[in-house]
Amino acid sequence: MKFKAILVFLSVSVLLCSTCVVSAQQTQGSKYIAFRDDDVKPFTPLDTLKAVNQVHIDEGVPVTLGIIPHPREAQEGNQLLQDAQFLTYMRSIAPNPLFEFAQHGYTHKSDSLSIAPSEFAGRSYKDQYNRISKGRADLIEAFGMVPKTFIPPFDKGDNNTLLATSALGFTEYSTFSASYAPHGYVNGMRIDGGIEMGAVNETDFSKSVQRAENITQQFLNDPQSDDMLIVTYHVWAFQDSRGAVDYHRIQELTDFINLLKAQGALFTRLDREVAPASNASSLTNNLLVFTFQSASPSLSATGKENNLSTFLLIGSVGVVLSGIYLSARRRGRIDRRTK
């Protein structure tokens, strides 16, 4: 009897171990596509936003919504509360784990202080911190959630933008790159590049989808590529010349998502948050929401590695106007202007 029990124990152990190895291998090589929808804001018609979001709901694929908290510069108060239709709709989708609410600047108006267009680059640290902090507070008040992802308008910021957002507790900073650049860290905040898809002109729109298909395929097949590629689009790019929903473009997004699924891509939100258990039933098998182990490193522990990644990122993203400029260069420009 005792021998049998030991045999059963050993068999179960071997089985468990092999399962561990398999799941570890699967996790290690996983490649994630994260969709980012910019320029979601109050005081604009909701038809297109609803139509694009419906694709994500139907396909079970998450999307991070880049929300502009204060689009009307001269108007006081929390503008996210001032458009009743917008507020009701956004609150209705907020509990759905497919949607991440991210902060996309504050007013999204270019200040043109150093590099243009940019809302933040060239402003002092304190000024940037205060503006971003106001928008963050508006999002918390309107939707009862703390945004984890910051998206600088026009994909452009400077060192102060990075320092202010990391100090405010953002864990993800999303900018632009021509293809798939490796991510970096600043003060524990992860910085990702990403590609853009969409255009005003219909032919250009289709070409941009084709280009996104090519780059995502390269990303998925490249053993050296990073663990996540962000594909950004703008909600207004899915409208025709009269401002109505262009269902042909909506279909192109659906086809692109299905192509990615066929290629074995996994999908996540930019914040890679674990979905609340109560909402887990609404997720499909295509959505693997997870937290990276490397998502919350401290600079003190892995400073060298982080600095290197940041350097690599700045090098590659900088070439394509990421807006991460050396502070010395920036200071020089400001000095020249004040003279």
Ligand SMILES: [Zn+2]
């Ligand atoms: Zn924008």
